[in-house]
Each structure stands twice: as structure tokens, then as C-alpha cells.
Amino acid sequence: MLDLVIKNGTIVDGTGSQGVLTDLAVKNGEIVELGKLRSYEARVTINAQGLYVCPGFIDIQNHSDSYWTLFDYPKQDSMIAQGITTITVGQCGASLAPLPSIDAIKSVQKWHSLSGVNINWQHFEELLVQIERQELGVNVASLVGHSTLRRGLIGDTVRALTSQEVKMLEKLTTQSLRSGAWGMSMGLAYAHEYNSSISELDSAATLLKERDRLLSVHLRSEGAHILDALDEVLHLAEATRVRMKISHFKLQGANNWPLFPELLSRLEQAYQKGLAVSFDVYPYTTSWTVLYTYLPKWAYEGGREQLIKRLSEPYHRNRILQALLESRKDLSSVKIATTTEAPHLIGRTLLDIAADQGVSPEEAILNILLSTESEVVVFDNNTSEEHLHALLTHPLSMIASNGAGFPANISQHTRNLVHPRCFGSTAQFLSLARNKKILTLEQAIHKVTGRPAEILGLADRGLLKSRMKADLVIFDYESLRDLATFENPYQSPLGIRWVIIGGKLALAEGELTGGAFGRVLRAE
Ligand SMILES: [Zn+2]
Numbered sequence: 001m002l003d004l005v006i007k008n009g010t011i012v013d014g015t016g017s018q019g020v021l022t023d024l025a026v027k028n029g030e031i032v033e034l035g036k037l038r039s040y041e042a043r044v045t046i047n048a049q050g051l052y053v054c055p056g057f058i059d060i061q062n063h064s065d066s067y068w069t070l071f072d073y074p075k076q077d078s079m080i081a082q083g084i085t086t087i088t089v090g091q092c093g094a095s096l097a098p099l100p101s102i103d104a105i106k107s108v109q110k111w112h113s114l115s116g117v118n119i120n121w122q123h124f125e126e127l128l129v130q131i132e133r134q135e136l137g138v139n140v141a142s143l144v145g146h147s148t149l150r151r152g153l154i155g156d157t158v159r160a161l162t163s164q165e166v167k168m169l170e171k172l173t174t175q176s177l178r179s180g181a182w183g184m185s186m187g188l189a190y191a192h193e194y195n196s197s198i199s200e201l202d203s204a205a206t207l208l209k210e211r212d213r214l215l216s217v218h219l220r221s222e223g224a225h226i227l228d229a230l231d232e233v234l235h236l237a238e239a240t241r242v243r244m245k246i247s248h249f250k251l252q253g254a255n256n257w258p259l260f261p262e263l264l265s266r267l268e269q270a271y272q273k274g275l276a277v278s279f280d281v282y283p284y285t286t287s288w289t290v291l292y293t294y295l296p297k298w299a300y301e302g303g304r305e306q307l308i309k310r311l312s313e314p315y316h317r318n319r320i321l322q323a324l325l326e327s328r329k330d331l332s333s334v335k336i337a338t339t340t341e342a343p344h345l346i347g348r349t350l351l352d353i354a355a356d357q358g359v360s361p362e363e364a365i366l367n368i369l370l371s372t373e374s375e376v377v378v379f380d381n382n383t384s385e386e387h388l389h390a391l392l393t394h395p396l397s398m399i400a401s402n403g404a405g406f407p408a409n410i411s412q413h414t415r416n417l418v419h420p421r422c423f424g425s426t427a428q429f430l431s432l433a434r435n436k437k438i439l440t441l442e443q444a445i446h447k448v449t450g451r452p453a454e455i456l457g458l459a460d461r462g463l464l465k466s467r468m469k470a471d472l473v474i475f476d477y478e479s480l481r482d483l484a485t486f487e488n489p490y491q492s493p494l495g496i497r498w499v500i501i502g503g504k505l506a507l508a509e510g511e512l513t514g515g516a517f518g519r520v521l522r523a524e
Pocket of ligand 1: 092
């Protein structure tokens with residue numbers, strides 16, 4: 001007896017090859033047959049006539065851990081409802097383990113307040129066990145965060161690591177990789193990694209190369225200094241031959257847009273030289289950015305407490321203000337999205353807030369950071385649509401949400417605005433591919449299935465073939481549409497009809513079943 005049969009759908013297998021009209025059978029959580037089934041017995045049969053059947057989407061850049069929603073809402077409705085069956089967390093330098101000291105966990109507080117959270121793990125394996133104990137809606141793979149390790153070793157101290165500390169970092173990294181981390185992430189733009197020495201980064205990347213694990217990097221700059229930032233990581237890839245993915249690749253700020261052709265050309269040259277480089281991109285021109293990163297680096301050197309101290313002292317505050325004014329970025333349309341401390345500011349632009357306060361938008365930033373203790377995330381529409389299309393269609397790209405999973409009905413419980421990518425990334429991307437005719441359906445599906453699986457090293461997911469895990473999405477391409485907006489992000493897309501995780505129905509006929517079929521995935 002088969003567990004599940006999907007009849008008469010167009011099977012798009014995740015490799016990029018053309019779809020084929022046929023059937024698919026599942027038993028014990030695995031795909032057991034692909035092809036026309038004549039006589040069979042199955043517990044569940046889905047008629048997929050007129051629909052597409054493809055591998056479950058793999059979100060290779062996800063923040064459900066650092067936004068803490070993996071614990072608050074482990075079912076991750078907004079991921080399932082957009083067809084995502086596996087998320088990869090521990091991104092941008094911040095993972096939730098290992099915790100060589102309790103300081104290490106503070107790497108996530110730029111995204112989410114840590115007050116009241118319960119942390120009963122220390123090692124990477126202990127974290128995975130805690131995640132596993134919950135009613136997990138999706139599969140979870142985690143990287144180990146470089147910032148988490150570094151901060152766990154030296155706290156807020158501003159300096160390069162000593163050779164003994166580098167050895168400790170290597171030991172903790174190796175332990176985490178042995179416990180199933182799929183690689184490491186770096187967040188070079190953030191306060192606690194900014195002072196990493198080249199040799200520190202080199203030693204971490206070498207460990208990854210030895211075990212053939214992925215390095216996922218958030219570049220030191222995504223604006224005026226992006227070429228230097230790219231060169232930095234390409235040198236690292238060249239020196240260590242590590243497999244490297246650049247996270248949420250984009251070029252921010254209209255002043256910097258002329259750098260785009262050179263940026264892509266340097267990346268392509270590196271690939272042509274044989275470096276294993278790739279990047280992920282989310283399909284929106286608006287970013288969801290931590291507010292403090294708009295300040296000059298020295299202003300937040302040493303972390304949050306140092307920043308707050310500087311903002312409170314007239315001399316330093318004035319220096320920061322002057323630097324912001326001199327940078328001549330137009331910040332007036334930047335909008336407050338997420339903050340626990342000042343909910344009345346949510347949804348308002350810096351221009352509005354500045355007018356209320358009778359100050360400039362630059363000064364308003366300082367006031368907001370001070371009053372919220374720097375836990376503020378903003379929306380900033382600052383990348384070009386033309387560049388976005390070039391990145392989405394680029395042979396080196398994959399599509400990822402860079403968002404977090406939320407419950408379907410959360411809008412009643414929060415004033416916070418999340419980025420619509422948390423609800424609609426995949427539908428936004430696939431409908432863009434369809435409407436603008438920038439990719440075939442098969443090419444587009446490859447960028448959310450087979451390609452991220454290969455880059456992450458997931459051998460048993462991301463493709464439809466015999467013996468692969470039965471993580472599947474069945475959707476209506478004609479009616480597929482992203483409904484999540486910046487004003488009302490808490491809306492799941494139209495057109496995703498069924499989502500199957502490990503052979504079980506997580507979404508049936510467009511409705512969440514409430515089942516918790518996700519597992520923690522460990523690299524071996
Ligand atoms: Zn990042």
C-alpha cells in the first residue's frame with residue numbers, strides 16, 4: 001500500500017529540465033515512483049490535473065532563529081503556506097549556539113529582544129535537540145555563526161582575536177560542524193565581526209573547506225564600499241577554496257548604482273577562475289535593515305552598550321550626527337518596521353518622525369536608537385528593479401526569503417510590520433518570472449529547489465527522483481499571486497494548493513493542516 005499518490009500533475013523535478021505530465025508515488029516519507037501508475041492502492045490520492053508538482057522549496061537564507069520565531073511559532077505557518085519545506089538558519093554571523101559564554105547569544109538582539117527568553121542549551125547539539133523538541137512545521141538546517149563564536153569568546157571587546165582565542169574558535173567550530181552544522185555564516189557588517197583579522201577569517205574558512213561545508217557571508221558593505229567588500233570575500237575564497245554563498249546580494253543607494261556592472265563582473269570573473277561562489281537574493285527592492293548599520297562603523301564599535309553611551313554624550317552624539325549628515329544619504333523615506341520599545345513609531349517614516357520632533361531625519365535616527373536601545377529594524381526601498389531582475393535571473397543566483405516564519409493569524413497580536421518576504425517570497429518570485437517572462441517556470445523552480453539543495457549540500461532533498469525525501473509543493477501557476485504588502489504583510493499567497501513534508505500533508509487544498517512534520521537536518 002502506497003502512502004500517497006499524486007496523479008496527472010506536471011512534474012517539474014527541480015533540475016531545470018522541462019516538466020513532464022505524469023504521476024508520483026510516496027511511501028515511508030520517500031518518493032518511490034515517478035511515471036504513469038496504472039493499478040495501485042494508496043492511502044491518499046491527490047488529483048493534480050492542471051497543477052504543477054515540484055520539490056518543496058528550500059530557503060537557504062532564513063532568520064527564524066534570530067527573530068526567535070522558531071521558538072515562539074515553531075509551526076512556521078508563513079513558510080509552509082508559501083511552499084517552503086526546509087529553512088536554513090544561523091545566518092549573518094548569528095547562530096543560537098554554541099554559547100561559550102552567555103554574551104554569545106546577544107548577537108541576535110539587534111533583531112529581537114532577549115528579555116524573557118529561556119535558553120537552556122550551550123553546545124550546538126543541545127540547541128538542535130531543543131529545536132527538535134518543538135512541534136516543528138518545517139525542516140530546519142543551521143549554520144554556526146562567526147559573530148556568535150567571537151562574541152562568546154571576547155564579549156564586547158574591540159580587537160582581533162589572540163592566537164589562543166583563534167584556536168578556541170577553531171575548536172568550537174569543529175565541534176559544531178561535527179554536531180551537524182551545515183557550514184558557517186559571517187556578518188562582516190556588524191559590530192562584533194567588524195574587527196576580525198584576515199587570518200581569523202582564513203582559519204575559519206579553511207576548516208569549512210576541509211569538511212566541504214558552506215560559508216555564507218553578509219558583506220561588510222552593500223553600498224558605497226561594496227567593491228572592496230566583495231574583493232575581501234573573494235580573496236578569502238581564493239586563498240582557502242571554500243564554497244561561498246553571498247547572502248541577500250544587492251547594491252543599496254541610488255548614488256552607488258553605477259557600481260553594478262563592475263560588481264557583477266568581478267563576481268563572474270571569480271567564478272570563471274574556478275572559485276565556488278554563488279549568491280542568494282530576495283525578490284523585493286526594499287530591504288529590512290537593522291537601523292544602527294546606517295551609522296558610521298566607529299559609532300557602534302563595541303556593541304549596543306557602547307553605542308547607547310556615545311549617543312548619550314553630547315560630544316560623540318554630535319560627531320555621529322555630523323558623519324550622518326556628511327554621508328548625504330536621503331533617509332527621509334526609511335520607515336520603522338519592527339521595534340518592541342516604541343510601537344507608536346511603527347509604520348512611520350523618518351521624515352514624519354523628524355517633523356514631529358522638529359529635527360532633521362538624521363537626528364531623528366539618533367533619538368530613535370536611544371529611546372529603543374537600538375532594537376529597531378526599518379524598511380528602506382533603495383535598490384534598483386533592473387538590478388533585481390538581473391540578480392534573480394543570474395546563473396549564480398538562488399532565491400531565498402531572508403525572512404522568518406510567522407503564524408498565519410499574527411496580525412491580531414502585534415503592531416510590528418514584518419517584511420512581506422516572510423509570507424510571500426516564493427510566490428513573488430515565481431509570479432515575477434511568469435509576468436515579466438524573465439525565466440521559464442522550470443528555471444525558476446530550480447532556483448528555489450535543486451540549486452539551494454546542491455549549494456547547501458542537502459543530498460536527499462531539492463529534486464524529484466526515486467529515494468528522495470517526499471517534500472513536495474503542488475501549485476496552480478496561473479493563479480499564483482503574492483498578497484503580502486508592506487502595509488499588510490501578514491497574508492499568504494494564492495495558488496499554493498498542497499504542501500507535503502516527509503510524505504505528510506502540511507497544507508491541503510490551500511489550507512494549513514496544523515501538522516508538525518518538520519525535522520532538524522544534521523550535516524554528516
Ligand atoms: Zn545579513
